[in-house]
Amino acid sequence: xxxxxxxxxxxxxxxxxxxxxxxxxxxxxxxxxxxxxxxxxxxxxxxxxxxxxxxxxxxxxxxxxxxxxxxxxxxxxxxxxxxxxxxxxxxxxxxxxxxxxxxxxxxxxxxxxxxxxxxxxxxxxxxxxxxxxxxxxxxxxxxxxxxxxxxxxxxxxxxxxxxxxxxxxxxxxxxxxxxxxxxxxxxxxxxxxxxxxxxxxxxxxxxxxxxxxxxxxxxxxxxxxxxxxxxxxxxxxxxxxxxxxxxxxxxxxxxxxxxxxxxxxxxxxxxxxxxxxxxxxxxxxxxxxxxxxxxxxxxxxxxxxxxxxxxxxxxxxxxxxxxxxxxxxxxxxxxxxxxxxxxxxxxxxxxxxxxxxxxxxxxxxxxxxxxxxxxxxxxxxxxxxxxxxxxxxxxxxxxxxxxxxxxx
Numbered sequence: 001x002x003x004x005x006x007x008x009x010x011x012x013x014x015x016x017x018x019x020x021x022x023x024x025x026x027x028x029x030x031x032x033x034x035x036x037x038x039x040x041x042x043x044x045x046x047x048x049x050x051x052x053x054x055x056x057x058x059x060x061x062x063x064x065x066x067x068x069x070x071x072x073x074x075x076x077x078x079x080x081x082x083x084x085x086x087x088x089x090x091x092x093x094x095x096x097x098x099x100x101x102x103x104x105x106x107x108x109x110x111x112x113x114x115x116x117x118x119x120x121x122x123x124x125x126x127x128x129x130x131x132x133x134x135x136x137x138x139x140x141x142x143x144x145x146x147x148x149x150x151x152x153x154x155x156x157x158x159x160x161x162x163x164x165x166x167x168x169x170x171x172x173x174x175x176x177x178x179x180x181x182x183x184x185x186x187x188x189x190x191x192x193x194x195x196x197x198x199x200x201x202x203x204x205x206x207x208x209x210x211x212x213x214x215x216x217x218x219x220x221x222x223x224x225x226x227x228x229x230x231x232x233x234x235x236x237x238x239x240x241x242x243x244x245x246x247x248x249x250x251x252x253x254x255x256x257x258x259x260x261x262x263x264x265x266x267x268x269x270x271x272x273x274x275x276x277x278x279x280x281x282x283x284x285x286x287x288x289x290x291x292x293x294x295x296x297x298x299x300x301x302x303x304x305x306x307x308x309x310x311x312x313x314x315x316x317x318x319x320x321x322x323x324x325x326x327x328x329x330x331x332x333x334x335x336x337x338x339x340x341x342x343x344x345x346x347x348x349x350x351x352x353x354x355x356x357x358x359x360x361x362x363x364x365x366x367x368x369x370x371x372x373x374x375x376x377x378x379x380x381x382x383x384x385x386x387x388x389x390x391x392x393x394x395x396x397x398x399x400x401x402x403x404x405x406x407x408x
Contacts, residue, residue: 058084059092063112066102072109119177120150121376122170126181126205127158130287130317131343132365133181136205139369140179147373160184160252167191171198177376180212181205183287185254201379203372207253213379214388215372222361222393223260223312226338227267229359229395230310233336234272236400242272243306246299248285248292248313248322257314260340264312285318292321300329307334315339316346316360323349326356341365342396350398359397367391 061082066073075093079086093110096102103113123140126133137153144151152173154166163182170178171194178195180202182188192209195202202209206216234242245268247261265280283299285292292313300309309331313319319339326335335356339346342362349357371391379385 072111122175132341135365143369143373160187220259220263223263227264231271242308248318251284289321292318296325311337316341
């Protein structure tokens with residue numbers, strides 16, 4: 001057998017072998033062992049293949065050069081010191097600048113940029129079963145993805161103890177910032193203290209928390225506009241004759257969220273001053289559909305002949321529960337309801353000509369995500385932030401409102 005040895009591993013000539021140079025390699029021919037029955041073979045050991053990407057290697061050479069330098073370098077200097085073509089150097093530098101690894105000064109010099117670690121936010125959502133909460137969650141997920149932020153979402157399940165457990169989870173995960181959307185005012189100080197003790201900034205959505213930056217609607221104003229809508233409807237439809245004004249409230253959310261009903265009652269009193277205070281009735285519906293339905297059913301059954309009943313609901317979910325009760329007792333002509341949030345089911349209900357749900361105040365859920373991400377990044381950057389940050393809102397009404405002009 002004939003065997004070929006590259007120069008680096010060639011053995012010294014042995015008796016019975018012939019050594020020659022061929023193409024820069026030393027080739028040794030020798031006879032095979034007798035066991036191969038005189039056959040002659042030629043083998044060549046190839047050098048090990050390296051799977052490299054040339055342009056990536058060049059990019060890393062440039063990056064390493066800049067890492068080792070204490071001062072910025074110009075394109076020409078980088079080109080001369082790397083022996084990479086100037087066109088390739090230029091394109092690599094521009095790519096690094098675009099991706100944020102390098103910065104270019106006005107005089108054309110390139111320097112490394114210290115890249116911060118990827119931020120990670122924790123979001124405690126109000127409840128996966130509440131349409132408005134889910135709309136906020138979807139908006140926040142999209143905004144965090146667009147901003148390159150890792151978002152951990154945990155469902156508070158409309159339950160205070162669950163929100164506390166989720167807060168502990170955020171602390172264990174060492175998130176950079178917590179965005180908290182939970183309903184229980186009694187849990188708020190305990191939860192906020194956990195987050196504050198861990199040194200994590202906190203943003204509270206819609207319900208204020210100690211140590212937190214507030215983000216959400218102006219609860220009193222959205223309630224006032226709902227009350228104006230109800231009063232205007234009563235003037236147009238019932239000649240201003242109103243017997244009762246009901247407020248479907250959320251006691252556990254605390255006074256700020258309760259100011260939605262406070263604002264609604266204030267607007268009704270200012271537009272319809274003849275209603276006695278005793279006929280403005282608050283009910284703790286907890287923002288839940290079934291609870292609201294039962295409360296309104298019970299009230300209407302206690303007052304079977306009364307007409308001119310206005311209902312201001314703290315949420316659309318409560319408003320839809322009230323609609324269910326009114327429809328069950330066939331009192332649609334004598335009851336008017338306004339909700340909050342403009343969830344899809346409520347908007348569909350408002351569009352019905354015979355619906356007692358005459359309007360809702362939109363809290364613009366789609367705007368929550370981008371604004372919360374911007375607010376969170378501003379806090380982490382050390383910017384001065386206002387303690388209360390309000391979102392825009394707008395009233396959405398049915399066709400009745402367009403038949404006679406603006407709200408009075």
